[in-house]
Amino acid sequence: MMRKFFNVRGTSDFKPSETLFFQEINQQSRNICKKFGYEEISLPILEERELFSKGVGEVTDIVERQMFKIEGKDIVLRPEGTAQVIRYYLQNSLYKQNDFYKFFYLGPMFRGERPQKGRLRQFHHIGVEAIGSDSIYIDAEIICLCFEILDKIGVTEKELKINTLGCASDKEKFSVTLKQALIDRKDELCQDCEKRLEKNPLRVIDCKNKQCQKVVNSLNLEMDHLCPDCKNRFNDLMSLLKDMNIDYTYSPHLVRGLDYYTNTVFEITSNKLGSQDAIGAGGRYNNLMKSLGGPEIPATGFALGLERILLILSDIQRAKKLDCFVAVMDKENAKLGFSILRDIRNAGFSADFDYKNKSLKGQLRVAQKKGAKFVVILGEEEYKNNSLVLKNMENSTQEIIKYNELIEELKIRMKS
Ligand SMILES: [Zn+2]
Ligand SMILES: [Zn+2]
The missing domain is CATH 3.30.930.10 (Bira Bifunctional Protein; Domain 2)
Incomplete structure (x- = not known):
């Protein structure tokens, strides 16, 4: 296997x-x-x-x-x-x-x-x-x-x-005082801290061991050494x-x-x-x-x-990731859709497309998943009139605009 x-x-x-x-x-x-x-x-x-x-x-x-x-x-x-x-x-x-x-x-x-x-x-x-x-x-x-x-x-x-x-000299002084305070209570400290007490007493203070913390908490560490x-x-x-x-x-x-x-x-x-x-x-x-x-x-x-x-x-809402998704009603429009996709990208917006022949509903679901702000929908009726549907995914409104005005319209809407 x-x-x-x-x-x-x-x-x-x-x-x-x-x-x-x-x-x-x-x-x-x-x-x-x-x-x-x-x-x-x-x-x-x-x-x-x-x-x-x-x-x-x-x-x-x-x-x-x-x-x-x-x-x-x-x-x-x-x-x-x-x-x-x-x-x-x-x-x-x-x-x-x-x-x-x-x-x-x-x-x-x-x-x-x-x-x-x-x-x-x-x-x-x-x-x-x-x-x-x-x-x-x-x-x-x-x-x-x-x-x-x-x-x-x-x-x-x-x-x-x-x-x-x-x-440095305050720190040294603090270290000596700390060592003196801890040396009598050595038995209460963990093995690591026994070693630390010799080499670097300050390290005892941030030991995660509960018993060590109890000892440390009982000490008064306020600014005397400064x-x-x-x-x-x-x-x-x-x-x-x-x-x-x-x-x-x-x-x-x-x-x-x-x-x-x-x-x-x-x-x-x-x-x-x-x-x-x-x-x-x-x-x-x-x-x-x-x-x-x-x-x-x-x-x-x-x-x-x-x-x-x-x-x-991790629980905070992530920013929208995609400016525009291009959806086509039927396969005959795919070529035009692909060309619109390139126009949108060339204008500097992020854009994506359906590469799996999904239904319009399926494509809208993909657009939603990708966090698209707008979806451009290319339908039979609009195609005949050189126009398309621009759907705002944030407020679910849509409008019909001329194909050759798409980029200008997108620019206006992206600004607001
Ligand atoms: Zn000092
Ligand atoms: Zn310890």
């Missing part, structure tokens, strides 16, 4: 309607990023493993468990975009020009771990990185940009959580968010699982997603450049997960 093939677990096939929606989201995001002055870059899917162990951090889930390795090579399928964009920035010595760079990218990312709901092996990110400024305005700008994208594509119910880790400068920065950010009418929740337990974050961190969640509820996250990463062998240059950014957004929006 012939075997059957399936897509690899943790990957998804986008059917045409999903692909269309996916493209729409990409296009909307592109437009908004450009409006904010960000330039698009496209980087390879393959990168050196060490870029992420040095950049993202050795004791992080991404590097410890989730990298998609290429057998026998020190190469991985990229798990995220930030370290890669910084690699590009350093490789091209962009810092020498002492400029400020704003990049965005769209593309697939990969994880090697066992797939589960909301965690795919291949997924897509829209990411934004602003490199070369420590200004709090840029932190505020990327959150605003992120919200504008989500609003535009229809993610209305969302929650913004923000926190600050402070500068220096006055970092405290002011965070207050400034909160007031900027208020000015922009962006609601937020201050979440001292939000630390993000990656080593490179300092100061501002944020996460956007949707209650429609359950436990894997983040649709996007980001923050400031002023230390990443240095840990990748570059100079000390501040940067900030975020990434949105497209598959998770698609999950939320």
Whole structure:
């Protein structure tokens, strides 16, 4: 018996309607990023493993468990975009020009771990990185940009959580305090967290283990570790968010699982997603450049997960897909119908036709399924008078118009 093939677990096939929606989201995001002055870059899917162990951090889930390795090579399928964009920035010595760079990218990312709901092996990110400024305005700008994208594509119910880790020395101080607080309660933590406590105590905070969360929730993590400068920065950010009418929740337990974050961190969640509820996250990463062998240059950014957004929006009505469907009453008119089809396409509208000799009723059903806004019907009677029927599928009205006026009439109606 012939075997059957399936897509690899943790990957998804986008059917045409999903692909269309996916493209729409990409296009909307592109437009908004450009409006904010960000330039698009496209980087390879393959990168050196060490870029992420040095950049993202050795004791992080991404590097410890989730990298998609290429057998026998020190190469991985990229798990995220930030370290890669910084690699590009350093490789091209962009810092020498002492400029400020704003990049965005769209593309697939990969994880090697066992797939589960909301965690795919291949997924897509829209990411934004602003490199070369420590200004709090840029932190505020990327959150605003992120919200504008989500609003535009229809993610209305969302929650913004923000926190600050402070500068590198604040973070270090926090890490030491946290370790002291947790060391006596080591027995209550999971095995992973026992290890984390030694190497990277901050990671204990976002452990998903219930028992660990209970321990963490009993700690008071509020801003004691912050220096006055970092405290002011965070207050400034909160007031900027208020000015922009962006609601937020201050979440001292939000630390993000990656080593490179300092100061501002944020996460956007949707209650429609359950436990894997983040649709996007980001923050400031002023230390990443240095840990990748570059100079000390501040940067900030975020990434949105497209598959998770698609999950939320799956119940939202999709935009109409086709401008016009050409239906013919009998086969003798097919040749003329086919020629009208070409005229409509040449005028710049999307149009389709019946290739299966269906009845008029059958053709109208196809038109409906394809989401056609208009149907041009070519009937015997109208054919004799050089005219045709133009049916508006949205309000089910129809009218008879002259054949040679079709394109003009379509143009008028498409505008409104
Ligand atoms: Zn500080
Ligand atoms: Zn744990």
